[in-house]
Amino acid sequence: MRDFEIENFIKQEEKRQKKAINLIASENFASKDVLKALGSVFMNKYAEGYAGKRYYGGNEIVDKLEKLCQERALKLFIRQPADRHKWSVNVQPYSGSPANLAVFLALVPKGGKIMGMSLEMGGHLTHGQRVSITGKLWKQVPYGVDKKTEQLDYGEILKIAKKEKPVLIIAGATAYSRKIDFKKFREIADTVGAYLMVDMSHIAGLVAGGVHSSPFPYADVVMTTTHKTLRGPRAALIFCKLELASKIDKAVFPGLQGGPHMNQVVAMAVALREAMQPSFKKYARQVVKNAKVLANELKKRSWRIISNGTDTHLFLVDVWQRGIGGKEVSERLEKAGIIVNKNTIPFDTRKPADPSGIRIGTPAVTTRGMKEKDMVKIAEKIDKILKL
Ligand code: DSN
Numbered sequence: 001m002r003d004f005e006i007e008n009f010i011k012q013e014e015k016r017q018k019k020a021i022n023l024i025a026s027e028n029f030a031s032k033d034v035l036k037a038l039g040s041v042f043m044n045k046y047a048e049g050y051a052g053k054r055y056y057g058g059n060e061i062v063d064k065l066e067k068l069c070q071e072r073a074l075k076l077f078i079r080q081p082a083d084r085h086k087w088s089v090n091v092q093p094y095s096g097s098p099a100n101l102a103v104f105l106a107l108v109p110k111g112g113k114i115m116g117m118s119l120e121m122g123g124h125l126t127h128g129q130r131v132s133i134t135g136k137l138w139k140q141v142p143y144g145v146d147k148k149t150e151q152l153d154y155g156e157i158l159k160i161a162k163k164e165k166p167v168l169i170i171a172g173a174t175a176y177s178r179k180i181d182f183k184k185f186r187e188i189a190d191t192v193g194a195y196l197m198v199d200m201s202h203i204a205g206l207v208a209g210g211v212h213s214s215p216f217p218y219a220d221v222v223m224t225t226t227h228k229t230l231r232g233p234r235a236a237l238i239f240c241k242l243e244l245a246s247k248i249d250k251a252v253f254p255g256l257q258g259g260p261h262m263n264q265v266v267a268m269a270v271a272l273r274e275a276m277q278p279s280f281k282k283y284a285r286q287v288v289k290n291a292k293v294l295a296n297e298l299k300k301r302s303w304r305i306i307s308n309g310t311d312t313h314l315f316l317v318d319v320w321q322r323g324i325g326g327k328e329v330s331e332r333l334e335k336a337g338i339i340v341n342k343n344t345i346p347f348d349t350r351k352p353a354d355p356s357g358i359r360i361g362t363p364a365v366t367t368r369g370m371k372e373k374d375m376v377k378i379a380e381k382i383d384k385i386l387k388l
Contacts, residue, residue: 025341038267045262077239085242090238093235101133102257104168113140115140115170116128117144118142120348121142123170128141143160161194168197182214189220198223199224206313223237297379297380303383333386338382365378
């Protein structure tokens with residue numbers, strides 16, 4: 001690279017990533033092949049439209065690529081070949097936020113109600129939170145977790161749905177450590193005649209690896225980012241039942257986006273193939289094993305884990321219970337080379353800028369090859385740093 005200033009930044013960041021113990025639940029290390037595809041000549045190409053219906057010339061190869069990426073996405077997530085033709089997938093969303101926005105644009109009239117987990121309880125900003133455009137164009141009907149179990153209370157969710165009658169219900173979270181029962185969400189959505197959308201961004205790799213149940217038998221729409229547990233590029237996919245495809249496709253383009261980032265599409269195609277390999281199943285299993293061990297080891301050292309454990313790749317620790325705020329904890333850990341994020345915990349009495357908790361995830365350290373014994377060491381280290 002001729003730009004030495006930038007090359008230096010890249011080297012520094014590479015070094016930082018190599019040295020740190022990355023426990024950010026939403027981050028991962030994409031493979032060299034994914035990075036190569038992402039930095040490939042597909043970056044140069046404009047391809048507004050869809051395969052066979054583009055607004056620019058020169059899309060002969062892009063068309064084949066986009067179709068292959070769609071085939072791989074359907075093959076990876078919809079196990080029964082006979083069911084694949086019932087689904088469509090849009091591979092063009094730039095990332096998770098525009099993907100969610102596109103789904104709402106397609107299916108919910110402006111001002112209509114979308115029911116999602118509130119941010120404070122573990123939901124995502126784009127599930128209708130007030131400060132997000134999704135909360136300005138639509139009305140969020142929030143649900144949370146039970147105060148005692150700190151887990152989803154499906155009876156309560158049903159009650160809220162019956163009272164509010166949302167147009168669309170979102171199952172999915174960004175800071176929730178327990179398995180989500182998609183069947184129960186389907187029953188709730190059916191009771192009130194709502195669409196069921198699953199945002200599986202966090203758990204997509206676990207679904208692909210068979211360690212979390214699949215939302216596909218139950219949802220009308222399944223959206224996911226591809227860079228978290230799925231270990232691909234930063235991008236997103238929207239799967240939907242065939243009858244919704246035309247609305248969703250139109251909402252993505254031309255409703256919301258211009259030309260798709262074909263370098264992301266090619267990199268996604270690479271990641272989707274990687275996720276089909278037996279080694280990925282092993283990876284997904286290890287991610288969950290590692291998270292369980294790490295949570296347990298911290299518990300043994302008297303750290304309170306929200307909902308008392310995890311079934312997934314992440315968990316929350318109530319650090320305020322031991323008198324330290326999430327901000328200070330994340331700063332102290334970072335100084336010692338351990339990267340986490342501060343996070344609100346359910347029913348938090350503190351502000352998001354300095355909440356009561358931290359969120360810990362194992363996708364990245366598992367990609368680096370860490371196993372249970374390493375989790376014991378990490379727990380020891382965290383405990384020691386925070387006790388100082
Ligand atoms: N910011 C991501 C996360 O950390 O969960 C979700 O968009």
